[in-house]
Amino acid sequence: MNHSLSSCYCFFFSLALLTFCVSSCQAPLPIADADNGGLTLPEGFGALVVVDSIGRGRHLAVNDNGDIYVKLRYAKETGSNVALRDTTGDGKADIIRYFGAYKDEGSLANGMRIHEGYLYYSAARVVYRSRLEPGKLVPDSPMEVVLTDDHEHGIHWHITKPMSFDKEGNLYVPFGSPSNACQDLVNKPGGIPGSSGLDPCPELIEHGGVWKFPKDKLGMTQKDGELYATGIRSVVAMDYHPVDEQLYLVMHGRDNLHLLYPETFTPWESAVLPSEEFIRVREGGDYGWPYCYYDHLQGEKVLAPEYGGDGKITGRCEGMDDPVMGFPGHWAPNDLLFYKGDQFPDRYKGGAFVAFHGSTNRAPYPQSGYFVAFVPFENGQATGDWEVFANGFAGTNPIVNVSDAEFRPMGLAEGPDGSLYISDSNKGRIWRILYTGNKNRFAESQLAAMEEQKLQPNIRRPDPEKDNLDRGQQPKGNQVYTTYCAPCHQRDGKGASGRIPGLHQTHWVTGDKERLIGIVLQGLEGEIEVNGERYDNVMPAHGFLDDAQIASVLTFIRQNFGNQADAVLPEEVAAQRSDLR
Numbered sequence: 246m247n248h249s250l251s252s253c254y255c256f257f258f259s260l261a262l263l264t265f266c267v268s269s270c271q272a273p274l275p276i277a278d279a280d281n282g283g284l285t286l287p288e289g290f291g292a293l294v295v296v297d298s299i300g301r302g303r304h305l306a307v308n309d310n311g312d313i314y315v316k317l318r319y320a321k322e323t324g325s326n327v328a329l330r331d332t333t334g335d336g337k338a339d340i341i342r343y344f345g346a347y348k349d350e351g352s353l354a355n356g357m358r359i360h361e362g363y364l365y366y367s368a369a370r371v372v373y374r375s376r377l378e379p380g381k382l383v384p385d386s387p388m389e390v391v392l393t394d395d396h397e398h399g400i401h402w403h404i405t406k407p408m409s410f411d412k413e414g415n416l417y418v419p420f421g422s423p424s425n426a427c428q429d430l431v432n433k434p435g436g437i438p439g440s441s442g443l444d445p446c447p448e449l450i451e452h453g454g455v456w457k458f459p460k461d462k463l464g465m466t467q468k469d470g471e472l473y474a475t476g477i478r479s480v481v482a483m484d485y486h487p488v489d490e491q492l493y494l495v496m497h498g499r500d501n502l503h504l505l506y507p508e509t510f511t512p513w514e515s516a517v518l519p520s521e522e523f524i525r526v527r528e529g530g531d532y533g534w535p536y537c538y539y540d541h542l543q544g545e546k547v548l549a550p551e552y553g554g555d556g557k558i559t560g561r562c563e564g565m566d567d568p569v570m571g572f573p574g575h576w577a578p579n580d581l582l583f584y585k586g587d588q589f590p591d592r593y594k595g596g597a598f599v600a601f602h603g604s605t606n607r608a609p610y611p612q613s614g615y616f617v618a619f620v621p622f623e624n625g626q627a628t629g630d631w632e633v634f635a636n637g638f639a640g641t642n643p644i645v646n647v648s649d650a651e652f653r654p655m656g657l658a659e660g661p662d663g664s665l666y667i668s669d670s671n672k673g674r675i676w677r678i679l680y681t682g683n684k685n686r687f688a689e690s691q692l693a694a695m696e697e698q699k700l701q702p703n704i705r706r707p708d709p710e711k712d713n714l715d716r717g718q719q720p721k722g723n724q725v726y727t728t729y730c731a732p733c734h735q736r737d738g739k740g741a742s743g744r745i746p747g748l749h750q751t752h753w754v755t756g757d758k759e760r761l762i763g764i765v766l767q768g769l770e771g772e773i774e775v776n777g778e779r780y781d782n783v784m785p786a787h788g789f790l791d792d793a794q795i796a797s798v799l800t801f802i803r804q805n806f807g808n809q810a811d812a813v814l815p816e817e818v819a820a821q822r823s824d825l826r
Contacts (some may be wrong), residue, residue, distance in 0.1 A: 251577045255819065256675060258760040261686035270792050272334065272662070273334070273342040274336075274588075274662065274664070274679050274681070275293060275334065275335050275336030275337075275679070276293070276335070276336075276734065277291025277292055277293050277679055277681060278291075278292065278293045278294060281293075282294040282674075282676050283637050283638075283640060283652075284635050284636070284637045284638070284676065284678075285635070285636045285637045285695075285698060286305075286634070286693075286695075287691055287692055287694070287695050288682065288691040288694065289590075289633065289680060289681060289682025289683070289691055290320060290678060290679065290680055290681065290682070291678070291679050291680075291681045292635075292676050292677065292678045292679070292721055292817050293676070293677050293679070294337075294674060294675070294676060295313065295329065295331070295336060295337060295338050295384075295666070295675040295676065295677050296329055296337070296338040296341065296673075296674070296675050297672065297673070297674050298319075298673050298674070299315065299327050299329075299341060299673035299675070300317045300318070300319065300327065300651045300673045301317060301318035301319055301551075301670050301671065301672075301673055301742075301743075302315045302317060302318070302327075302655060302656060302668035302669055302670055302671060302674075302675065303315070303316040303317065303318050303354065303355045303356075303357070303655055303656055303668065304355050304356055304357040304407065304580060304655070304656040304658075304668070305357055305656040305657075305658045305666060305668045306357045306358055306359045306364065307359075307658045307659065307660045307661070307666055307676070308359055308377065308657050308661075309661050310661070311330075311331060311660060311661060311662075312328060312329065312330050312382055313328070313329040313330075313338065313666065313675065314326060314327070314328055314329075314357055314359070314364055314366075315327045315328075315329070315668055315673075315675065316354065316355060316356060316357040316366050316367070316656070316657070317354075317673075318354065318485060318670060318743060320643075320744075324343040324344040324345045324346050325345050325346065325347055325354065325366075325368070326343070326344055326345040326357075326366055327339055327341060327342065327343050327344075328340075328341075328342045328382045328383050329675070330346060330382050331465070332458060338675075339365055340382060342382055342644050344383045344384070345366065345373070345375070345388065347368055347371070347373065347388065348368060354367060354368050354369050354405070355367060355405045355406065355407050355481055355579075356372065356405070356406050356407045356408050357656070357658075358409070358410070359377065360410050360414070361377060362377055363375065363376055363377065363406055363416065364376075364377050364384055365391065365727060367405070367406035367407070367408065368406070369394075369404050369405060369406065370393060370394040370406070371392065371393050371394070371406070372390075372391040372392040372393075372406050372408060372416075372418065373388050373389065373390060373391060374388075374389050374391050375387070375388055375389070385599055386782070389463055390463060390464055391405070391416070391462075391463055391464075391465065391775070392418060392458065392465045392466070392469075393404065393464075393465070393466055394420070394466075394467065395466045395467070396451060396467070400535070403421030403422060403423055403452075403478070403479040403497075404420075404421060405419075405421065405479075405481055406418055406419075407480065407481055407482070407483050407686070409483050409484055409485045409492060410485060411485055411490070411492070412458060412485075412487070412490060412592050413459065414460035414508070415457055415458065415459060415460055415483075416457070416458040416459075416460070416470075417454045417455055417456070417458070417473065417483070417492055418456055418458065418470070419454070419456075419483065420451060420452045420453070420454060420455075420456060420457070420467065420478065421452060421453070421477075421478065421479035421480060422448045422449075422452040422453040422478055422479065422534070422535070422574075423448075423452075423783070424442075424448070424535070424612050425499040425500055425501055425505070425551070426442040426534075426535035426536075426549045426550075426551040426552070427442040427444075427446035427447075427448050427449075427498055427533075427535035427551070428440055428441075428442055428443070429441045429443060429645045430550065435524065436481075439505070439506065440505070440538070440551070441549030441551050441552070442535050442549065442552055444536075444552065446535050448535070449475055449476070451467060452528075453475060453476065453477060453478060453534055453535070454472050454473070454474055454475040454476070454477050454478060455472075455473045455474050455480070455483075455492070455494070455526060456470040456471065456472055456473060457470055457471050457472075457473040458470040459512055461764065466720040469521065473492075473528055473529075474526045474527065474528065474529065474530040474531070474532065475530070475532070476530075476531040476532035476533045476534045476536075476537075476565065476566075477494070477496055477524070477526075477532050477534060477752070478496055478497060478498065478499060478534040478535070478599040479496065479497040480494045480495075480496055480497070480579065481577075481579045481580070482494060482495040482579055482580045482581035482599060482600070483495075483577040483581055484581040484582055484583050484597075484705060484709055485583075486595075486622075486625055487583065487585060487620075488581050488595055488622075488624065489525075489625030489626070490625075491525055491526065491527075491625070492525075492526040493525055493526060493569075493581060493583075493597070494523075494524050494526060494532075494581065495521055495522065495523050495524070495531070495572070495578035495581050495599055496519075496522045496524060496568075496578075496587070497521060497577065497578065498519040498520055498521050498522065498538060498539075498575070498730075499519060499534075499535075499538060499549070500575070500784075501515065501606075501732070502514060502515040502518060502519070502550070502556075503515030504729060504732065504785075505550070506550045507749075508551055509555055509556065510550070510556060511576075511709070512608075512609055512610070512709070512713070512728070513610065513709040513713070514556065516574065516575070516607040516608075516609075516610040516613075516707060517542070517573055517574050517706060517707070518538075518540060518542070518556075518574045519538035519539060519540060519571075519574055520538070520540060520541040520571025520572060520573065520574060521571065521572040521573070521574065521575075521576050521577075521578050521601075522539045522567045522568035522571055522572075523568050523569045523570050523571070523572065523578075523597075523599070523620070523627075524566075524569065525568075525569050526616045527566060529784055530566045531565055531566060532565060532568070533546055533562055533565035533566070535549060535551065535552075536548065536552050536561055536562065536565075537549060537554075537561070537562035537565050537595065538548055539567070539571045539578065540556070540571070541570070541571030541572065541573065543557075544571075545559065545561055545562075546559065546563075546565050546567060547562060547565075548560040548561065548562055555706075560577065564738045568685075569620075569627050570620070570627065570630070570631065572599075572601075572618070572631065573613065573706065574604075575604035575605070575606055575607055575613065575614070576587070576602075576603065576604060576613060576614035577601060577602035577603055577604060577605075577614055578599050578600070578601055578602075579601070579602040579654075579655050579656070579670075580600040580655065580656045580657040581597060581598070581600075581657070582597070582598045582657035582658065582659060582665075583595060583596070583597055583598075583622070584596055584597075584598060584663075585659060586659055586660075586662070586663025587663055588662055588663025588664060588679070588680050589663060589665075589680045589684075590680065590684045590687035591684065591687075592621060592687070593619070593621075595622045595623065595624075595625070596619055596620060596622045597619065597620040597622060597627075598617055598618070598619055598634060598657050598665065599617065599618045599619075599620065599631070599741045600617050600654040600656065600657050600667065601614035601615065601616055601617070601618060601654065602614065602615070602653050602654065602655055602670065603615035603639070603644070603647065603653050603654075603732070604647075604652060605647045605701075605732075605735070605741045605744065605745065606732040606733060607707075607712065607732070608693055608714070608727060608731035608732045608735070608736060609713050609714045609715035609727050609728070609731070609763060610712050610713060610714065611643035611644055611645055611702050611703070611707065611712060612643075612644040612645070612646070612647055612649075612650075612703070612704050612709045613644075613702075613704065613707075614639050614703065614704075615636075615639040615644060615650055615653060615654065615703050616633060616634075616636040616637075616638065616654065616698075616703065616704060617634045617635040617636075617654050617657070618631045618632060618633060618634060618669060619631065619632045619633075619634040620632070632692065632695060632696075633695045633696075633698040633699055633704060634715050635654070635667065635676075635678065636698050636701065636704070638650070638651070638652040638653060638654050638669070639651060639652065639653070639703060639762075640652065642701055642702045642703055643702035643703065644702070644703055645714065645736055645737070646735040646736050646737040646739060647735055647739075647741045648735060648737060648739040648740075648741075649737075650671065651671065651672075652669040652671050652672065653669060653670050653671050654667050654668075654669065655667075655668045655669060655670040656668035660677070663680075664678060664679055665677070665678040666678075673745070673803060699700075714727075714736070715727050715728075715826055720801070721793075721797045722797035722798050722800055722801030723801055725790070725797055725798040725799050725801070726801050726802065728788060729790070729798070730798065730802070733745045734746075734747070734748055735747075737806070738802065738805065738806035739806075742778065743778070743780075744780070744782060745780070746773070746775035746776075746778070746780050747775065747776065747806075748802050748806050748808070749776070749806045749807045749808070750776070750799055750806075750807050750808060751776055753773075753775060754802055754803055754806075754808055754810070755803060755808050755809070755810040758799075758813055759821060761799060761803075761813070762795065762799065762813065762817065762818055762821045763821060763825070764784060765787045765788070765790070765795050765798075765799065766786065766787070766788045766795070766818075766821065766822060766825060767786050767788065768783065768784050768785050768786035768787075769783070769784035770783050770784070781783050788822070792815040792816075792818040792819045792822065793815045794813075795811075795813070796813045796814055796815040796817070796818050799813040799818075800812040800813050
């Protein structure tokens with residue numbers, strides 16, 4: 246079949262002695278870009294760029310008429326959402342409209358769904374909806390508040406509000422937890438090396454799980470719902486499987502195994518563990534967080550070090566629910582989509598696409614992820630290991646710093662003709678993936694080239710020695726930086742936009758030395774502004790480093806990354822440490 250032409254079918258009806266032919270035609274698929282928009286795809290697939298540079302896109306949804314709606318990471322003056330329409334049939338958006346002005350909270354704002362005639366979209370703490378009217382691109386009905394997160398989060402940053410609906414129309418929303426493993430974030434911001442987790446974990450009362458809310462109710466808070474499943478740290482990727490009739494999600498695993506437990510976990514173990522867990526959410530299920538995490542290398546849940554684990558002990562985790570599978574650590578699963586269409590070959594129907602936004606904290610190893618995976622399903626059950634479906638978003642390999650990546654895959658949506666849409670969170674590019682081959686001739690051999698993609702630096706398991714970017718001798722300040730600071734602030738000091746501030750030419754680094762020393766000794770929490778961008782995260786205390794180490798690393802950052810400031814002396818650190826005591 247030539248997919249550049251319309252597909253028409255004639256249905257015959259007899260009435261009296263006359264025969265009528267009613268023709269049903271499907272609109273032709275547009276032509277893929279010659280370079281597939283920079284993506285590497287399985288044989289027979291093509292991609293085109295729908296739009297570029299609309300703003301940092303998060304989740305997206307596609308209406309029955311092909312209109313595209315994208316949740317933006319940062320609100321523009323004209324709105325926090327963008328609507329796109331193609332009026333020419335070439336697959337390119339030629340009408341772009343911004344709408345939906347409301348208080349937003351940067352990278353915490355995710356969630357975009359179309360459900361029963363409404364467009365649902367989320368700020369960090371609120372789920373809204375607007376009715377979509379036939380023929381109108383931008384909804385002009387009043388914004389309705391569906392759900393408000395009324396907790397006083399303070400330093401809580403896993404408060405993103407993706408949403409899913411079951412076949413009855415019930416709403417599912419996760420309430421994430423801020424810590425790695427339920428550390429005391431009030432008295433010990435970010436935790437300190439060797440610190441234990443609170444037991445029992447008080448966060449699990451109102452966080453660390455998925456809540457179920459009744460259909461079509463407005464003005465809700467968490468108390469209007471019920472805890473559906475617990476032991477789930479942080480969720481951005483979530484979808485309901487229509488065949489299995491079950492909720493699924495891919496959880497963000499905890500961080501900093503080596504930083505917090507340097508004598509137990511190596512930097513390599515901290516880079517590849519723990520798993521990002523692909524979970525079939527059972528009502529009443531307990532998936533183990535914060536007491537446990539899944540290790541895909543061993544194929545089992547193990548006890549977290551905050552509760553006495555050493556990476557091998559199972560302990561209390563033996564009775565916890567296991568995931569469908571575990572993906573390598575820190576890939577950042579940011580959307581999940583079960584494919585329902587007929588455009589792609591049959592093996593894709595009912596299977597799961599997962600958008601891996603990409604790691605930020607794998608130093609001293611290259612960053613990983615930055616691709617879209619596929620997991621085949623049959624009759625509602627996973628039937629194989631994950632595959633590489635789309636790669637090449639970053640535009641470079643290996644990815645040393647998160648800022649090196651040109652694009653980062655974020656959101657997934659399916660169009661009415663079965664096309665797959667993918668959003669980018671860096672510049673605001675949208676791709677549309679089409680199947681241009683012969684579905685009847687699609688075979689496993691066409692996936693062989695994609696298996697080779699698993700050998701790419703952004704996907705394969707790093708070699709503990711060869712891939713260590715810090716192998717060999719370094720100046721002391723640089724070595725301390727790459728061990729304790731680069732996992733967040735990156736090797737190039739540029740941080741991760743919206744999450745971790747950069748260190749380039751900012752008064753936080755080059756200004757008051759006492760303030761800078763105090764941040765390292767005590768940590769930092771709460772909202773700050775760095776070079777015009779707001780951040781609300783936790784800087785762990787690093788007072789466990791000795792005076793010489795702190796002086797050397799602060800001198801390093803004050804005299805690198807475009808900074809030119811005087812050195813920090815060990816005796817200055819010692820004096821401030823004494824004052825704090």
